[in-house]
Amino acid sequence: MTVAAQPALSQDEAFARIRLLRSPNIGPVSYAMLLQRFGSAPEALDALPDLGKRGGRQYRACPADRIEREVEAVRKAGAKYLFHDQPDYPVLLGRIDGAPPILTWRGDLPLASRPCVAMVGARNASAAAVKLARDFAQGLAEAGFTVVSGLARGIDGAAHEGAFPATIGVIASGIDIAYPPQHGDLQERIANEGLLLAEQPPGTEPRGSHFPSRNRIIAGLAGGTLVVEAAVKSGSLITARLAGEAGREVMAIPGSPLEARSHGCNHLIREGAVLVQAPEDVVELLSGFDGVPRSTFREAAPGFEFEPGELAAAEPAEIADLLTTAPVAVDELIRQSDAGASAVQLALLELEVAGRLERHAGGRVSLAG
Known part of the structure; x- marks a missing residue:
């Protein structure tokens, strides 16, 4: 059994980290605090029963044989693990609150280290918006950007297609599950020519709660998020909000007030997102990005440093x-x-x-x- 990890990360530590993250009630924040508090994943695993007892309940960590099956499934899918402290972990993603401690990936990992822009929008997008998204993505890729999106129908799919091969698909399922099913070929092409990322364990079917988690990764990878077309209640606005909270640029393409699918973008602009009308606008905005966004759509939430001492x-x-x-x-x-x-x-x-x-x-x- 082999877990892909950098030389400084032992196989035992890598295995224990996966087991720690898959254990009940352990999320990105508690995972980071446990590693910082106890110094290693095996030590943290040993401490979990006592922590649970102090919290008022009995506790059992994830069984080791379940992780053995997961590691084998990742290998069979042709994927690898990426841990939060490995050199290839995307720098911008690591800076967001609750960054995913472990990802699985297939494809060209260095794409995540290039300047990235997220493109999101309506699933039931208009034909004009789909073409616009494809053209924008192509222009951004030609300018040296990696285009990040979520493999959904509509704007997401068009963004991936326009940017090939400079595109990252972030999915809400396991690395071996195609979703939506009609994008199975597109997902496989991204895994072969671009980069496919998943936070969920292999074999995991997407659930509603997984999509906001996926959206934070999309926003976290990029210096800015561009919303092409979206209604007021679109999930794309969640990605935009997460980008703003992370201190990244939020951009939107304006649309007609007579078109309901444009109301979300117009709302973003009214609330402080930057209006863009051509790929050159995005390139200009993000090429000079110094960590202080021009958009004022959201403010970053204050962080907290855990000091065990x-x-x-x-x-x-x-x-x-x-x-x-x-x-x-x-x-x-x-x-x-x-x-x-x-x-x-x-x-x-x-x-x-x-x-x-x-x-x-x-x-x-x-x-x-």
Whole structure:
């Protein structure tokens, strides 16, 4: 059994990291905190039962044989693992809150290290918007950009087709599952000529909760996100919001106020997204991107640095008493408790491992519903 990893990452550590991330109630934030707190994935796995007990429930980590089957499935799919601290992990993606600790991939991984622009939009896009997306993607690829999208029907598919081979497809399923089924050939072509990325384990069918997670990866890979055509309630606006929260450019192509599929783009522009009308506008905007976006659609959420050396006493039950099922900022919990920031974070981690805590966007938490 072989897990693809850089030389500095041992096979045992790589295997344990996959097992840690697949264990119940462990997400990107708790995964990062556990590694930082305990120094290695095997040590973190050993600590999980005690953390769960302190959080109020018995805990069992993911069985090792399940990970053995997963690793074999990744190998059979012709894919490899990419860990958060490997040199080839995309720099911009690693800077977002809750960056995926482990990805599986097929194709040309260096495409993710080139300047990237995300292109998203309506699934039921108009014929004119589909052609526009294809032309924009081709122009951006010719200018040296990698075009990132989500392999959905409509704008996503057109963006991939226009940018070939300089395109990244991010899917909400496992690396071995084609979705939507009618894009099976397109997904395979991306895996062979471009780059295909998945956060979910192989064999995972896409669920509704997977798509916002996929969208954060699309937005996180790119210096900016361009919305080509979208209704007001389009999922594309979630990607745009995530891009804005990550401090990236948010761009939109304006449309007629008489066309409902343009209302989302017009709304973005009204709220601070940059209006673009040609690929050259995107190139100009992103070529000089220095980390300070011109778009003002959203502000970045404050981050939090977990410092294990600053631990003080904080009982999970005491922190749980401050929580309800309504999300509240971690900073507010720290202000209202008598413990230090790291102690509160550790108590939240114990509650999360026990399945009693949910994390939300913007550094907010709540009791699990």
